[in-house]
Amino acid sequence: xxxxxxxxxxxxxxxxxxxxxxxxxxxxxxxxxxxxxxxxxxxxxxxxxxxxxxxxxxxxxxxxxxxxxxxxxxxxxxxxxxxxxxxxxxxxxxxxxxxxxxxxxxxxxxxxxxxxxxxxxxxxxxxxxxxxxxxxxxxxxxxxxxxxxxxxxxxxxxxxxxxxxxxxxxxxxxxxxxxxxxxxxxxxxxxxxxxxxxxxxxxxxxxxxxxxxxxxxxxxxxxxxxxxxxxxxxxxxxxxxxxxxxxxxxxxxxxxxxxxxxxxxxxxxxxxxxxxxxxxxxxxxxxxxxxxxxxxxxxxxxxxxxxxxxxxxxxxxxxxxxxxxxxxxxxxxxxxxxxxxxxxxxxxxxxxxxxxxxxxxxxxxxxxxxxxxxxxxxxxxxxxxxxx
Numbered sequence: 001x002x003x004x005x006x007x008x009x010x011x012x013x014x015x016x017x018x019x020x021x022x023x024x025x026x027x028x029x030x031x032x033x034x035x036x037x038x039x040x041x042x043x044x045x046x047x048x049x050x051x052x053x054x055x056x057x058x059x060x061x062x063x064x065x066x067x068x069x070x071x072x073x074x075x076x077x078x079x080x081x082x083x084x085x086x087x088x089x090x091x092x093x094x095x096x097x098x099x100x101x102x103x104x105x106x107x108x109x110x111x112x113x114x115x116x117x118x119x120x121x122x123x124x125x126x127x128x129x130x131x132x133x134x135x136x137x138x139x140x141x142x143x144x145x146x147x148x149x150x151x152x153x154x155x156x157x158x159x160x161x162x163x164x165x166x167x168x169x170x171x172x173x174x175x176x177x178x179x180x181x182x183x184x185x186x187x188x189x190x191x192x193x194x195x196x197x198x199x200x201x202x203x204x205x206x207x208x209x210x211x212x213x214x215x216x217x218x219x220x221x222x223x224x225x226x227x228x229x230x231x232x233x234x235x236x237x238x239x240x241x242x243x244x245x246x247x248x249x250x251x252x253x254x255x256x257x258x259x260x261x262x263x264x265x266x267x268x269x270x271x272x273x274x275x276x277x278x279x280x281x282x283x284x285x286x287x288x289x290x291x292x293x294x295x296x297x298x299x300x301x302x303x304x305x306x307x308x309x310x311x312x313x314x315x316x317x318x319x320x321x322x323x324x325x326x327x328x329x330x331x332x333x334x335x336x337x338x339x340x341x342x343x344x345x346x347x348x349x350x351x352x353x354x355x356x357x358x359x360x361x362x363x364x365x366x367x368x369x370x371x372x373x374x375x376x377x378x379x380x381x382x383x384x385x386x387x388x
Contacts, residue, residue: 167228178236198239232316248375251352
């Protein structure tokens with residue numbers, strides 16, 4: 001989660017790896033479903049970001065660890081991603097792919113991601129009637145019995161299993177807690193010029209790289225038919241548009257255009273600075289550039305709504321904007337903890353209320369620079385009850 005912005009080779013730089021680290025006097029307000037006991041506490045969090053060291057997802061330690069993971073992977077996934085024993089309920093099937101990566105033994109190691117995946121698994125079983133036999137958990141936590149390693153190959157196999165034979169009335173769930181990154185876009189479909197990606201445990205190995213938003217959309221969204229629902233959660237950095245869904249919502253349920261506003265604010269700031277230094281001619285030049293950029297961004301976003309929309313009901317909550325970090329709080333991710341607290345307290349909560357209340361929880365916990373996002377593959381009424 002606490003992964004810095006990266007360049008085209010997905011290699012973090014020291015200046016970019018300074019997300020908020022936290023010292024927790026008591027846990028963030030949350031609910032632990034693993035023990036079937038609900039506990040609520042007050043959060044006291046202090047910023048210790050000055051002590052943050054650079055994150056390196058390509059360290060020698062990481063390569064050694066992932067080679068071992070791949071050896072295990074080859075032996076135990078052949079029979080894992082099959083549909084034997086699949087349970088059908090309510091006229092369709094419920095399936096879930098949960099991924100929690102600790103990056104054990106590397107300088108990129110995280111503490112809460114495997115716990116996130118396990119807590120979400122228990123929530124799906126207890127509150128949303130997902131059959132345990134229809135849930136696959138990928139983690140590198142050595143304490144997880146019979147764990148499926150979260151390598152690039154295994155995540156791809158898991159996604160293929162998740163959407164296999166998807167039909168109307170199916171309810172699918174995807175969860176990722178781990179490192180995320182941004183990489184320079186190479187096909188012109190990103191208004192901000194950056195692709196978002198998730199980092200498998202073997203990210204940047206010769207035979208396994210980060211999984212880009214383009215691929216996630218192609219393999220997880222495009223195969224879904226009308227009437228099928230996919231709910232996705234990404235508790236990772238730079239995850240705002242990691243599924244490339246074209247409709248993004250505000251906390252009052254309105255569609256927003258973040259990319260145009262981002263360009264406008266940046267250019268207006270530059271224009272103001274140029275006026276002070278160079279006079280009105282430079283301001284006029286900046287405003288002309290702004291007009292061209294707005295047209296370019298609007299064109300890309302209109303094309304994305306044509307080509308990235310889906311007849312399926314695809315809904316994604318992400319831990320932060322594309323330019324932000326997602327944080328760990330103790331032994332859990334901040335987004336995951338807030339989401340669990342909201343839906344267990346109020347099972348009838350709406351999509352809009354989840355977004356608003358999760359943001360409020362993070363704001364109160366001191367994460368003012370982490371803004372969870374809600375996006376969809378076609379327009380929805382965000383006042384609808386959250387269902388899975």
